[in-house]
Amino acid sequence: MGEASESTGLLSVVGTPIGNLRDASPRVLDTLAAADVVLCEDTRVTGRLMSAFGLHVRLERCDENVMAEKVERVLERLAAGERVAFVSDAGMPGVSDPGQRLVDAALDAGLRVEVVPGPSAVTCALVASGLASEHFFFEGFLPRRPGAQRSRLEELAAVPGTLVVYESPRRAAETLARIAEVMPGRRVALVRELTKLHEEVVRGEAAELAELVAARGELRGECVIVIAAPDAGELEQRRAAAAGPGGTLEEEIAAGLAAGEPKSALAKRLAKSFSLPRAEVYDKVLAAAR
Template sequence: MAGILSVVGTPIGNLEDASPRVRRTLGEADVILCEDTRVTARLLSAFGLRVPLVRCDENVIASRVAHALERVEAGERVAFVSDAGMPGVSDPGQRLVDAALDAGLPVEVVPGPSAVTCAVAASGLACERFFFEGFLPRRHSAQLARLGELARVPGAIVCYESPHRVAATLSSVAEAMPGRRVALVRELTKLHEEVVRDEAAALAAEVAARDEVRGECVIVIAPPTAAELDERRRGAPPVPQSLDEAIDEGLAAGEPKSALAKRLAKAFSVPRAQVYDLVVATAGNDVAGT
């Protein structure tokens, strides 16, 4: 068979969600690139499969791309999976797919569950249009700044969060978007799947009162009303005309360099490392000029 890179979606909890095509593709692979070999080994064991595994997480993917493409070019079938869900969604897998396509190599996507779409469906909120944010910044100030930007999105907003930080993040949502309805979707497809909905402040208080929150969490924020959008647009600051201007504004506001780089990398679709270098250089120039 001709070589191919297969991007394979794996179950996010319930193993019965793996389609026959997912099992067949993994079983036919010459090698599986995965986020954590232990996690994928358990998945393969449940399917009764034995396939060589190679770690390919965010720390090493840059060094794995060239060899993976060589194997595809040599006629091998290379499968790529994350620990759960669709690779490339809030993980670095896009780099491998991008390189394969640039090299003119065949790439196929084998669909599987995704926490994003599952949470949107489970939330019951109006989600005709939604924006997937991934993980919000961890620092409170940077998180509030990003939520302030997202508040102007004319659709629902979907965020990932860890169980240890979800109460604090919900509190930030309540601060940035008071009155918005929010759904916390937890343990998707698992035995204790849960959907809790309320206005942001009430939901934040309910979650904070719990002794413990378990499982990976997805936060779905309802779209703004037309009145809220109009009010925010009237009070919105001018949109920066360039990345340089946005960096100047962030530094002037005292935003931490790392958080600023992460936020602007998303806003301008520029690699984070490149933005961070610009932030550091700009900050250095400002110091030298004083």
């Protein structure tokens, strides 16, 4: 790994507004104005930002579809002394964004990189949710397919911290309903239209929010879902489940029902642990619950 030389160019990773243009700092605008080229996800989106502030700098598309073929050329520009700014459509590049690959390559090549801070939907939503933020895990977008999404949520349910998930407004209700199935009783906040005029934070249990969103119809604006961390009891229950059954099927059913675990989720978990048909275990759960 080489050391960055002052004689080389500079890659500026620039955070841009996620909604309210007034969140663009003077340093952000100065950096964009001084760049030889601005690399961006969508030239139309970034073009509107540049136009709003009277900036006239060449824009070049550099999204996840073309990043691989652009990296070497960008490194050549930096080595030749050019100032290159990299932005995403909104927020901090490199966070749930292909810009990480470019930064990694520039640092490995011993080229200069700076980060010009700007808004981030992750931290804005986390603070706006009012949920505990001492420990949190940023997931980004969940898988779209229902089965894969549920499997991923089951993995995330054991994380001992608040979860932050990006979601499309078209899929928000379905995702909230699936969160309710996997993490019943968890407090959840749906945050949308961050920094804009109609910014909204709705809180409650996931099942309640799923019903609310479904009743509203399609939402507007990108959404962030913030899920409260599991309490000590839930964590212990999940660890015990992961370790496998500690008693007979009947004992495990009784323990799960006593802990308030939903019957369907209990049957699925124990069917997997005991390698039994789910329908058979579910019948036993229903019988024990009577």
